[in-house]
Amino acid sequence: MHELSLVRSLLAQVNRIRSDRAGLAVDGVHVEVGPLSGVEPELLVSAFEQLAGDFGMTGTQLVIDEVPLMANCPSCGTVTVEPVRIRCPICGDDGVTIVSGDEVRLQSVTIQCPEPEEQAL
Amino acid sequence: MTQQTIAVGRDVRAEARQRAAELRESFTRRGILAVNLLSSPGAGKTTLLQATARHWQGRRRMAVLVGDLATDRDAQRLAPLAPTVQLTTGGACHLELPLVERGLERLGELDCEFLFIENIGNLVCPASHDLAEHLRVIVLSTTEGDDKPGKYPKAFRTSQILVINKTDLLPHVPFSIDAAVADALLIQPQLRSVAVSAHRGDAIGDWCALLEQAHSELILNGHVCHSNR
Numbered sequence: 001m002h003e004l005s006l007v008r009s010l011l012a013q014v015n016r017i018r019s020d021r022a023g024l025a026v027d028g029v030h031v032e033v034g035p036l037s038g039v040e041p042e043l044l045v046s047a048f049e050q051l052a053g054d055f056g057m058t059g060t061q062l063v064i065d066e067v068p069l070m071a072n073c074p075s076c077g078t079v080t081v082e083p084v085r086i087r088c089p090i091c092g093d094d095g096v097t098i099v100s101g102d103e104v105r106l107q108s109v110t111i112q113c114p115e116p117e118e119q120a121l
Numbered sequence: 122m123t124q125q126t127i128a129v130g131r132d133v134r135a136e137a138r139q140r141a142a143e144l145r146e147s148f149t150r151r152g153i154l155a156v157n158l159l160s161s162p163g164a165g166k167t168t169l170l171q172a173t174a175r176h177w178q179g180r181r182r183m184a185v186l187v188g189d190l191a192t193d194r195d196a197q198r199l200a201p202l203a204p205t206v207q208l209t210t211g212g213a214c215h216l217e218l219p220l221v222e223r224g225l226e227r228l229g230e231l232d233c234e235f236l237f238i239e240n241i242g243n244l245v246c247p248a249s250h251d252l253a254e255h256l257r258v259i260v261l262s263t264t265e266g267d268d269k270p271g272k273y274p275k276a277f278r279t280s281q282i283l284v285i286n287k288t289d290l291l292p293h294v295p296f297s298i299d300a301a302v303a304d305a306l307l308i309q310p311q312l313r314s315v316a317v318s319a320h321r322g323d324a325i326g327d328w329c330a331l332l333e334q335a336h337s338e339l340i341l342n343g344h345v346c347h348s349n350r
Binding site: 013028 | 122123124125126127128129130131132133134136137213214215217245246248249250271274275278307308309310
């Protein structure tokens with residue numbers, strides 16, 4: 001269950017973003033998970049629910065987008081590939097380079113920030 | 122109060138990867154080839170390392186960081202053959218970089234050409250963690266089924282060498298080396314494979330030759346061919 005350590009790192013990163021912006025509450029965290037990320041989205045959600053409170057994020061919504069595995073084929077450009085058959089679906093070249101879908105990507109963070117005038121006060 | 126959405130667009134593991142890259146670079150500078158060994162429980166990682174140490178005895182220097190959930194049984198087997206430090210994860214299913222760093226401190230001055238990191242027996246979680254290795258090696262044993270590569274694509278995609286172990290049991294199990302290798306090549310066409318019996322010592326020289334070749338490449342070029350690291 002390595003999702004726990006991943007979520008701990010995710011929450012720490014979100015917390016840093018929040019303090020850089022003098023943010024108060026974190027409303028939402030948006031991540032993208034691909035088929036070669038090694039992460040199970042359901043387990044990511046339960047790990048997030050379990051740990052969010054420790055980082056002052058009880059009630060923060062985790063939004064997960066499951067994205068396909070994308071690769072760059074030397075002849076055909078960007079293509080979608082199957083994780084169990086990593087080759088270009090158009091020309092069959094297996095010398096493709098994976099460009100996305102092997103990561104857990106923190107896409108955005110939505111936070112509550114004081115109005116500029118409130119900050120001035 | 123206003124709601125702000127801040128675009129980030131960064132891999133959550135980017136920082137850990139950067140630290141792993143720096144440690145790998147320091148291994149490279151010291152002429153040490155770091156090898157991360159992945160497999161299911163019981164595939165024979167420790168036996169393979171014992172056979173490797175015996176094969177190299179007096180010729181090549183190796184050190185081992187061996188991960189385990191609870192005991193130091195693997196370290197006890199390896200310690201008579203090579204400098205070995207046990208990393209106990211306390212139940213965690215994989216090794217992470219900080220554990221490796223602490224293990225390196227306990228190993229002290231690294232006087233070796235090969236550093237093996239024997240991961241926890243598990244083909245899922247260890248695949249997601251860069252432990253600063255130059256080579257990731259996956260050990261698959263003939264008692265496990267030759268359809269395993271497709272079931273664990275991440276582990277096979279991120280490995281450079283496939284060791285098929287327990288070839289001494291081939292007469293007794295329905296395992297096809299060709300089928301296993303073919304399945305693995307669908308996921309990682311650059312994967313090099315070698316079939317051994319670590320228990321009996323069969324083809325251990327072939328396996329060691331692959332490592333020696335990778336070590337020479339590292340010394341010559343500063344990186345290992347076909348490695349995505």
